[in-house]
Amino acid sequence: MDRRSFLQMIGATAAGVAGSLTAPGVSHARSKAESGEFYGILVDTTRCIGCRNCEVACAEVNGLPLPDISDKSLFASERQTTETQWTVVNRYETEKGKIYVPKRCMHCNQAACVAACLVKAMKKRKAGHVTWDTNCLGCRLCMVSCPFDIPKFEYNSALPEIQKCTLCWERFQEDKIPGCVEACPTEALIFGTRRQLLEEARRRIYQNPGVYNSHIYGEQEAGGTSHLYLSSVPFDQLGFRTDIGNTAYSEYSKGFLYAVPFVFVLWPVIMLGMSRAIKGEEKEISEGQA
Amino acid sequence: MKKTLFACLFIVAGAGVILLFGEITELHSGVKKLERSVEYSxxxxxxxxxxxxxxxxxxxxxxxxxxxxxxxxxxxxxxxxxxxxxxxxxxxxxxxxxxxxxxxxxxxxxxxxxxxxxxxxxxxxxxxxxxxHAPKREKEWMQPAGFDHLLHYKHEAGMNHECGVCHHDYNEKEKQLVYQEGTESSCRDCHRDIGDPEMPSFRDAAHSGCVNCHMNKEEAGEKTGPTACIGCHGEKERRTIEALVDVPRPDRNQPETIFMHSDDASMPGVSFNHKIHENSTNTCRTCHHETLNSCDQCHTSQGSIEGGGVTLVDAFHKKTSLKSCVGCHDSMKEEALCAGCHSSMKDASMSENSCSTCHAGSQERANIAGNMSRQSDLLAAMPDDDIVINVLEDRYEPSKFPHSMVIGKLLDISRDNRLANTFHKDELTMCEGCHHYSSPEHADQPPLCRSCHTIDFNPEDLGKPRLLASYHLQCMGCHEKMRIDAVDCTSCHSEKGDDMVASQKTRVTEGKRDSQ
Structure with a gap:
């Protein structure tokens, strides 16, 4: 086979593979995932009315116990997500009055929980979803590593799992938008690629002077997240951590972890070499003496 | 036996007395607290x-x-x-x-x-x-004294229209204060925030001028203004100043109407009603700065040092300045009555028709009485039925939108507001409040909400909310901006009957997650 026919064959195979991928019947979601862009949610807290429909929708699509949303007294204290409530809405008293903020997994671009997981049970999917799998050890390092305190462990279960928002990974594969976004009556939550969401967030800030605090929470925080927030007040008034920094958490351990294989492989070689060299010398010396 | 009984009684009585005493002292301290709370720092x-x-x-x-x-x-x-x-x-x-x-x-x-x-x-x-030097968190009560037209008139009347009692110039040669009629300006024209030995600061000048006069009059037994801090600087409701229903105009020989025009301007002149604007501002400084000069004295067509480099055109049209016509009119859109519609039509703030509303070019301003007649043709032509919205019918009863009632209310607001009456071209302008981005040629047939807003969420058009969200944003946004309550779910659409509640409950029990 000459070079030309080889290249032709390669080209034809590639075209065939590409054709079969885009052929009808193949899930749109799969091609979306392979567009190489992260998907995410933009939360516009100026639009949130605290109706908690997102909490109900989350419970419905994930088979969790339905919360009682008529109980407004819950807003008295700040709630955290739990193993049965993957999204919670909190109310904050700020300089601009009461502001409601939904809280769920931030789906970091380089998630700390994914980096911390020993067995790759925590995965960052190609489309941006951070999901958990059943090959978990139960070490709970993901919980310790998360700067947003999101993964939750089923302490009450005999076979405990880690529970957290999956950005509706299963619905995404069925080409549906996340349940919370679907349910939001004011479109305080919108779903799209991270690039589109950032564009939309910047448009809102730019076109509504004086309405928004010109900071998109999640654009830079912890190396960037797929879950983004817009607000009319500084984020520290809304219970957000502002001490997280812009470095992805996995970057902190990357240097060390990359060094481990080198140390494991090279250190014995160096030691052996040195030992041999020294022993050789000792032998020469002892032979000389003898 | 008797002894122990007596002892018990004594103990109970003693405890009772102590409790009662405690109650009384608490009551007293309560009174004291009340007294303390009216002291201001x-x-x-x-x-x-x-x-x-x-x-x-x-x-x-x-x-x-x-x-x-x-x-x-x-x-x-x-x-x-x-x-x-x-x-x-x-x-x-x-x-x-x-x-x-x-x-x-x-x-x-x-x-x-x-x-x-x-x-x-x-x-x-x-x-x-x-x-x-103790950190005390107290509510800030000090307000600017706010010497508005009302207070000015009261002082004017009290001094028998002798303006020289307060207004003065400084004659450098004779080293004394003189008064010259017709040259009055605002106190702040000379008395600035920080004073010097020659010129007291505004704060010092105001305190020594106002309080001394009030004290002297009080001593002479005449009717006068407050001498304590809170009398002038308290919150509005605490002040001791009687309101006047109809405040007479401040008199500085200003005209009632002015025809503002310039020979080298390309636009026709503006007939300006000075009197109306006096009523809608608090002080002369609102427009005239501290000097109370006429606009073109400092703002020249090319800009000058006295005018801070602001040209005459900018002085009238600069949108970011509250002292300019356009800027002040624009800021009125944020008033509760106006913001409901105007906040959703930001892009349409000025059109090519806006110019001719002011630049009419004639001395007599005919249309100040308004574009909008008392008799509404729009309402007469409109069906009286409520519009039924049922996008959430699986959870709530349909909500009824009283379309003609809302339009009637908006028309009433516009008619009663002189500014709206001048700038709203005709009754069809009201439609644009909700039917935004519709073309002006088809103003009589505005598009429906669902013409643009899709039923499903569209990830390709994130800037345009879907129908469900657009209803909520439009309705609730307007209610919030216009400070009308009813932003609760059930105030617009009542919850479906008991069967709904029951099914919700069964779902709660069924929804318990099966833990494999």
């Missing part, structure tokens, strides 16, 4: 400009000192000039040569007096640092 801040303060600023209770030093009078703390008029600066021996000197003069005066009174066993104040 002034933050001593005039040392701040020198440098940042090391200690917490002192909250000073002026009214407390006034009542404690009633015998001694104002002279105990404030200096008097040769005419026996008080200069309300503090301390008496105020040395401003350095930061240290000013600080010392405060400390010497306050602590010195407190010490002396302690020695004389009179009521006194704190002498240790932390007692005055």
């Amino acid at each position: 002034v933050v001593i801040s005039d040392v701040a400009p020198l440098k940042e303060l090391e200690e917490v600023p002192v909250r000073f209770y002026h009214d407390k000192h006034v009542s404690a030093l009633e015998e001694e009078g104002c002279g105990a703390c404030h200096r008097q000039d040769s005419n026996k008029n008080f200069l309300f600066t503090y301390p008496r021996e105020r040395v401003e040569t350095s930061r240290r000197a000013l600080m010392d003069s405060y400390h010497d005066s306050c602590i010195g007096c407190h010490d002396a009174r302690l020695a004389e066993e009179k009521s006194s104040g704190p002498v240790a640092c932390g007692e005055c």
